Amino acid sequence: MLRLGIDVGGTNTDAVVLDGTRILGVAKTATTDDVTHGITTAIATLQALGTVETAHIGAVMIGTTHFINALIEADRLAPTAAIRFGLPATAALPPLTDWPERLVTALGGHSFQCHGGHEYDGTAIADLDETEFRAVVHAALEAGARSFAISSVFSPVNAELELRAAEIIAEQVPGAQVSLSHEIGRMGILGRENATIINAALRELADTVTSGLTNAVASAGISAPVFLSQNDGMLMDVDHARRFPVATFASGPTNSMRGAAFLSGVQDCAVVDVGGTSTDVGILQGGLPRQASAEVNVAGVQTSFRMPDVLSVAIGGGSLVERGGKGVSIGPNSVGHRLAERALVFGGETLTASDVAVAAGLVDLGDARLVAGLDRAMVREALAEVGNRIAGAVSRMRISRDPIPLVAVGGGSILVPKVVDGTSSVTRPENYAVANAIGAAIAEVGGDVDRVFTVAPGGREAAMDQARQEAVDRAIAAGAAPASIRIVEVEEVPLAYLPGNATRIRVKAIGDLTLESTGVLDRD
Amino acid sequence: MRAHLAAGLTSITADDVPALTAGASLLGSGGGGLVAVVDALLRHRLGRVPVIAAADLPTDALVVHVGVVGSPDVHDERLINPADLAAAARAVVEHLSGELAAVGIIEIGGMNGPAAVVGALELGVPVVDGDLMGRAFPSIEMTTLAVAGHAAAPLALVSPNGDTVVVTRASPRMTLSVMNGTVRAMGGAAALALYPTTAGTLVESGVAGSLSTCVQLGRALLGARGSDAHTIVDALGGRLLAEGTVDDIHVRTDRAPGSITLSLLDGSVARIDHLDEILAVSHDGRMLASTPAVLNALDASTLLPVRLDQIRAGQVMVVFMLPALHSWPPGAVDPAAFGLDLESAP
Numbered sequence: 126m127l128r129l130g131i132d133v134g135g136t137n138t139d140a141v142v143l144d145g146t147r148i149l150g151v152a153k154t155a156t157t158d159d160v161t162h163g164i165t166t167a168i169a170t171l172q173a174l175g176t177v178e179t180a181h182i183g184a185v186m187i188g189t190t191h192f193i194n195a196l197i198e199a200d201r202l203a204p205t206a207a208i209r210f211g212l213p214a215t216a217a218l219p220p221l222t223d224w225p226e227r228l229v230t231a232l233g234g235h236s237f238q239c240h241g242g243h244e245y246d247g248t249a250i251a252d253l254d255e256t257e258f259r260a261v262v263h264a265a266l267e268a269g270a271r272s273f274a275i276s277s278v279f280s281p282v283n284a285e286l287e288l289r290a291a292e293i294i295a296e297q298v299p300g301a302q303v304s305l306s307h308e309i310g311r312m313g314i315l316g317r318e319n320a321t322i323i324n325a326a327l328r329e330l331a332d333t334v335t336s337g338l339t340n341a342v343a344s345a346g347i348s349a350p351v352f353l354s355q356n357d358g359m360l361m362d363v364d365h366a367r368r369f370p371v372a373t374f375a376s377g378p379t380n381s382m383r384g385a386a387f388l389s390g391v392q393d394c395a396v397v398d399v400g401g402t403s404t405d406v407g408i409l410q411g412g413l414p415r416q417a418s419a420e421v422n423v424a425g426v427q428t429s430f431r432m433p434d435v436l437s438v439a440i441g442g443g444s445l446v447e448r449g450g451k452g453v454s455i456g457p458n459s460v461g462h463r464l465a466e467r468a469l470v471f472g473g474e475t476l477t478a479s480d481v482a483v484a485a486g487l488v489d490l491g492d493a494r495l496v497a498g499l500d501r502a503m504v505r506e507a508l509a510e511v512g513n514r515i516a517g518a519v520s521r522m523r524i525s526r527d528p529i530p531l532v533a534v535g536g537g538s539i540l541v542p543k544v545v546d547g548t549s550s551v552t553r554p555e556n557y558a559v560a561n562a563i564g565a566a567i568a569e570v571g572g573d574v575d576r577v578f579t580v581a582p583g584g585r586e587a588a589m590d591q592a593r594q595e596a597v598d599r600a601i602a603a604g605a606a607p608a609s610i611r612i613v614e615v616e617e618v619p620l621a622y623l624p625g626n627a628t629r630i631r632v633k634a635i636g637d638l639t640l641e642s643t644g645v646l647d648r649d
Numbered sequence: 650m651r652a653h654l655a656a657g658l659t660s661i662t663a664d665d666v667p668a669l670t671a672g673a674s675l676l677g678s679g680g681g682g683l684v685a686v687v688d689a690l691l692r693h694r695l696g697r698v699p700v701i702a703a704a705d706l707p708t709d710a711l712v713v714h715v716g717v718v719g720s721p722d723v724h725d726e727r728l729i730n731p732a733d734l735a736a737a738a739r740a741v742v743e744h745l746s747g748e749l750a751a752v753g754i755i756e757i758g759g760m761n762g763p764a765a766v767v768g769a770l771e772l773g774v775p776v777v778d779g780d781l782m783g784r785a786f787p788s789i790e791m792t793t794l795a796v797a798g799h800a801a802a803p804l805a806l807v808s809p810n811g812d813t814v815v816v817t818r819a820s821p822r823m824t825l826s827v828m829n830g831t832v833r834a835m836g837g838a839a840a841l842a843l844y845p846t847t848a849g850t851l852v853e854s855g856v857a858g859s860l861s862t863c864v865q866l867g868r869a870l871l872g873a874r875g876s877d878a879h880t881i882v883d884a885l886g887g888r889l890l891a892e893g894t895v896d897d898i899h900v901r902t903d904r905a906p907g908s909i910t911l912s913l914l915d916g917s918v919a920r921i922d923h924l925d926e927i928l929a930v931s932h933d934g935r936m937l938a939s940t941p942a943v944l945n946a947l948d949a950s951t952l953l954p955v956r957l958d959q960i961r962a963g964q965v966m967v968v969f970m971l972p973a974l975h976s977w978p979p980g981a982v983d984p985a986a987f988g989l990d991l992e993s994a995p
Contacts, residue, residue, distance in 0.1 A: 214727040214809030223689055244836035245723055250809065279726050313725040315689065410963050417951070427685075434950055522950055527914070577722075617900060618958055620722040623837045629722070 126183030129171075129347065130566025131164055132380060132559070133189040136401045136462040137536065138163035139562040140170070142177045146387075150174045151559045153536075155462065160191060160334060161341035168345040184638060185342050188354035188380045188565040191334055192327050192370045196228075197424045203272040203302070203329040204233040206265035207322045208258075210241030210277035210286045211314070214250055220276070220318055225425035232326050235270045237261045241286045242278025245577060245620065245627055250278060253286055255293065262297050274325035276306035276318035281576045302328040309371065311575050312629060316429030323426065324371035331370035335363050352604075352638070356432055358383050358414070358564065359571035360638060361603065374423060375432035380564030382407050382414040382433065385532045387567050388554035394530040395519045395548065398560065399537030401443040402459040406518040407435045409532075438518045442537030443468070444478040446507050453506045455514075469495050478540055481507045488539040508542060516546040523547065534560035571613075571635035572599025580626040588630065589617070596634040605636030657778050658700040658861045661766055665864055666691045672867030673762040675885070675971065676859075678943045679957045680926035681759015681785030682721040686729055690767050694731070698766055699775035701751055703855055706848035710750035712777055713738045713845045715768035716761035718789065718806070718828065719838025724760065733807045733840035734768035740805035740815050741842045751775045753844065753851065755792070757859040757974075758785030758926075758943070768842075776860065781844065783856040783974030784943050786982060787925040790825060794844050796981050797854040804828070804843035808835035856975040866971070870954075878947055878967040890930045890937045891919035891968040892949070895960055906989055909960055911968070921946065921968065922989055923957050929984050929991055930968055936991060941973035941982045 127149065132139045138156045142149040152170035157163040164187075171177050195201050207220035220236040221229055239258050240251040265273070273294055277286040284307040291303045304325040310317025339351050352360040354376035361372060381398040385391075392412040398405045408415040414433035421432045439457030443464045447454050460467040460475055467473035469480040470491025476499075482488050484496040484504045523529050528549040533541040534557045545551055556563065574596045578588040593612055600610050614633035619626065661669060670688040677684065703712070715738050717729055742749045752769040755761050757780040769776035781792035789801060802819035806828065814831045816824075832839050851857075866885055873884040882889050893911035901907030901924060909921040913932075922929040927944035930937045938944060945954045949965035960966070977983075984991045 211727070213811065214730065217730045217732070218689055218693070218728050222693060242727075245720070245726070246836075248836075250727075250836070312722060313683075314728065315686075315725075415963060416961070436950070619900070619902065620720050620837075623720045623722070623833075627722075 127177070127181045128566045129182045129185045129349070130562040130564070131167060131185065131187045132561035132565055133160055133163065133187065133191060134377070134400070134561065135190060135194065138167050139559040140167035141556070141559050141562045141566055142171060142182065143563070143566045148556060150177045151556055151562070153558060159337065160189070161337040164338065164341040165345060168342070168347070172345075179345065179347050182347050182349045184349050185347060185351045186354060186360060186565040186568055187338055187351060188376045188561055189334070189373060190377045192330065193374045193423065195327060195330055196323060199227050199231040201330045202231045202326040204235070204269045205272045205274055205322060205325045206235040206237065206268075206270035207274045207318070208237045208239060208261055208265070208276070208290070209318060210239050210253070210290070212238050212240040212251065214242060215278060215314065218315065220322065223315070223427060228424065228426065232322070233269055235265050235268050237265065243280070243283040243286070245279055245282060245623060246579065247279070247283040253289060258290060258293060259297065262294055266298065272302040272304070272325040272328045274304050274306070274318070274322040276314060276321055278314055280305075280307035281312055304328065309369065311429045312577070313429050316427055319426050320371055320428045320430060323423070323428070324369060327370040331367050335367045339363055352568075354380055354565045354568055356430060357571065358568055359603070359635060360568045374430065377561065378405050378407055378433045378435045379414055380561045380568070381405065381534055382409055382564070383412070383567060384560030384562070384564030385409070385534045385554070386412045387563055388534070388556055388560060389532045389552050391530050391532055391552065394532050395523060397515055397519070397531055397533045397538065397541055398535040399533065399540055400441045400535050401464060401537060402439070402441040402461050404438045404440050404515065404518070404537070405435045406438065406515070406522050407433050408522050434522070436518050436522050438514050440478065440511055440514055440540070442477070442479045442540065446476045446478055446481055448503060453503055453510055455507060455510055478507070478511065478537070482539050508540070511540050512542040512545055515541060516548070519545065520547045533557065569635045570600060570603040570605045570638050571633060572596045572601070572603055572605070573631070573633050574599070575629070575631040577620065577627050577629050580628045588628065589615070592630040592632045593634070596632040600634040600636050604638055605634075606639035607636070610634050610636035657702055657858060658864055660700055661695070661698045661776070661864070663692060663695045666695060668864045668867030668871060669766070670763055670867065671870045672863035672865070673757065673759055674954050675866050675870060675945055676758030676762070676863055676943055677785045677956070678758055678926040678945060679923060679955070680787070681756065681761065682717070683725050684760050684763065686724050687760050687763035687767060690729060690731065691763055694767070695770060698769050700778050700860060701775040702778050703848045703851035703857065706750055708847060708849035710848040711742070711745070711747040711845060712751050712753045712848055712851060713741050713749060713842050714753035714755045714765070714781065715842050716755040716764045717838065718841040719832045721760070723836060723838035727809055727836065727838060729764065729767070729840070730809060731767050731771040733809060734764065735771040736811070736813060737805040737807045737840045737842035738768060738772055740807070740813050741803050741845050744803045744815055744817060745845055749774055750848065751777050753777045753846070754780035754860060755789070755844070756780055756782040756785050757856070757863050758782065761785070762860065762863055777851065777855070778860045779851060779855045779857045780859045781855060783859055784941065785926050788825065789828065789843070790821065791982050791986070792844065793854050793856055793975065794846060794850070795821065796978060799844065799846060799850065799854070801843045803845060804841070806831050806835065807840040859974050862974060874952065878949060878952060881947065881952060882967070882969045885971060887969040887971045889967065889969050891932055893919060893966065895962050895964045895966060898960065898962060906987065911966060919968065922984070922991065924987055925957070927957065928987050928989055930970070931991070938970040939984050939991065940987070941975070941977050943971040943973065945969055945971070
């Protein structure tokens with residue numbers, strides 16, 4: 126079975142076809158505003174290579190930054206009602222309290238609290254008042270809300286109220302989009318609720334984008350199922366992505382790091398991903414991206430996502446190079462996706478990092494004669510500055526004082542010098558420019574459990590087994606081949622100061638994607 | 650290293666909140682609950698809360714200590730309601746038929762430092778520049794007032810539903826179990842007011858100036874952001890203990906301590922022993938530092954202090970100590986008081 130991996134970035138849309146671990150073809154095209162056009166072009170480019178038989182493609186994996194960008198730009202967000210069950214508790218900090226004003230405005234600022242919620246042991250804080258809730262839904266609709274984010278205190282322990290709320294909304298507003306916090310976030314109501322509100326705000330866009338993606342793939346004559354990359358590098362099917370767009374948020378850095386591991390064969394290293402505007406530095410441990418320890422702030426909103434630990438430096442292939450009093454400076458300004466118009470090598474007027482790289486003979490791009498006259502000393506100084514900035518970022522990220530290998534990927538990685546301070550080696554693997562698409566193509570499927578178990582005396586093993594089984598079941602439901610499933614993460618944390626040995630257990634199971642359950646084989 | 654106990658604050662405003670909560674995280678010594686929950690409350694409500702030294706209050710002025718008790722995981726879900734903090738304080742004041750002059754801080758480390766400021770704001774009274782622990786400790790008996798023989802009662806516990814339990818008298822032996830039973834019935838967490846006392850007693854037996862110290866530590870931490878771990882530890886007046894990668898996490902059970910093992914660069918091993926807070930740090934079997942010194946771990950990439958529940962295998966940590974803000978009598982809060990069979994650090 127062939128796998129088609131596609132990365133829809135802010136600047137480029139990249140595509141690769143893999144047969145097992147063999148790369149059959151790669152394509153790089155410009156990202157288009159409607160997303161799908163870039164994908165169609167990328168697939169057509171692959172087909173034109175003649176090395177790929179599209180009929181043999183068994184699965185399409187897409188990584189996209191579309192949703193996180195929409196949030197950052199506060200663009201195309203659905204008017205959303207944030208409704209929380211928790212009163213009389215939680216009253217002092219209503220939903221949306223800590224959000225940037227710009228986003229609150231973009232969402233319509235509809236924040237409501239109702240009586241309800243549960244205690245840690247699953248008993249009710251207050252009973253659901255259906256009249257109160259129906260009035261809230263009515264008020265939200267009157268105010269123009271089209272998508273609903275429902276959170277309830279301790280819903281990871283007892284989801285009953287959120288589920289009932291979804292039923293009531295379905296009765297009142299058939300077909301309304303509802304996002305439930307227990308399906309999206311972890312313990313900690315504010316982070317979980319924020320993630321749920323973001324998800325709800327992206328649901329309309331997700332409808333458009335996911336159908337665009339499937340149509341683009343289908344119109345290219347590919348009948349294989351389409352999957353999207355999630356934050357942890359696992360895959361979800363299109364229907365899941367339509368309901369949980371927020372799960373795509375960190376897929377960019379995750380895919381680039383996993384792609385770098387695949388291309389270089391190095392499992393423990395610093396990955397330096399150089400794009401057009403910025404460089405992301407992350408750390409691979411055993412082939413997996415190191416996760417950030419704290420909760421992650423996305424576009425000014427605190428969420429409970431776990432994301433890769435990434436340090437960004439404002440240097441990329443399109444960064445402006447300027448000579449000032451203190452020597453040569455690079456970035457943070459960039460020509461971005463207009464490199465092909467504005468860089469010197471393309472006949473433009475702007476001196477960019479790419480021009481410097483061409484002048485130094487690091488890469489063949491545009492017309493090298495257009496930069497032949499650049500001052501040699503300036504070129505050397507500019508490249509040395511790039512090296513220093515990257516070395517600085519790597520030294521902040523690396524896990525010990527020992528030098529570690531560096532793997533450079535991304536279209537701009539030709540800027541990474543052959544020797545970087547604090548690293549033991551610098552590798553730029555073949556196909557470095559499409560590492561993200563590779564990362565998407567090689568992704569597996571997984572299942573997570575993260576909730577509170579009441580562990581009876583002597584019942585620890587039973588609780589752990591139950592959690593493991595749930596994670597495995599979820600991985601299978603997500604499309605993992607049962608025989609390939611392994612548990613990759615187990616964590617148990619007893620809740621402090623609570624009786625009854627309430628223990629929070631997190632388990633993650635992952636496995637290879639099986640296509641038997643998707644109906645692909647029937648179509649062959 | 651005592652230079653922090655310098656100029657006293659006269660008030661806390663919204664501008665001070667980042668430093669207050671950063672300092673409280675440091676003095677939480679890896680525990681002390683979720684500062685973020687109170688941080689959000691303060692940023693959205695705070696105008697100005699006057700801060701006053703106990704010595705500047707009339708000797709017989711009534712001070713009630715206000716905060717929260719229970720599981721951080723419950724606070725993280727149910728959040729904290731300023732009205733509940735005020736209701737707890739009022740219940741104690743009402744029982745004493747007195748007049749509240751100021752709110753006291755139970756423990757400056759973790760969420761209870763900022764929580765008392767929230768309480769003072771809600772009650773419209775000043776907050777005392779000081780506390781009863783000089784850091785965070787897991788037990789309500791580990792206070793300077795308890796050590797000096799003062800009772801925690803009359804005390805009050807308030808649930809989010811407004812249920813109010815006033816304990817009029819409590820023997821030192823029973824205080825904790827009476828409170829725990831009530832907190833359990835209230836869903837695992839509650840607003841709390843206790844240790845009603847006079848300003849005069851606080852001058853004798855409190856930890857003076859710790860609110861100012863907390864804000865100063867926070868400012869130093871935030872001011873050193875963007876530098877490196879060593880600069881930060883220096884800026885805080887701390888001492889570096891160990892720097893390495895988390896190898897092994899031995900989870901604590903109900904009351905049995907847990908430990909975290911770090912592999913250091915030179916191949917040696919450091920160990921962090923903890924309950925809710927970090928209690929001791931040893932290196933190749935030798936104790937480097939222990940409670941009441943304030944022990945912390947910084948994440949090497951974010952350069953922020955981490956709570957014990959945030960520590961993961963493979964994480965790189967910089968472990969350091971800040972000197973205790975208060976000298977305790979032998980045995981009161983040393984490792985043995987937490988059930989650790991370790992020698993105290995010299």
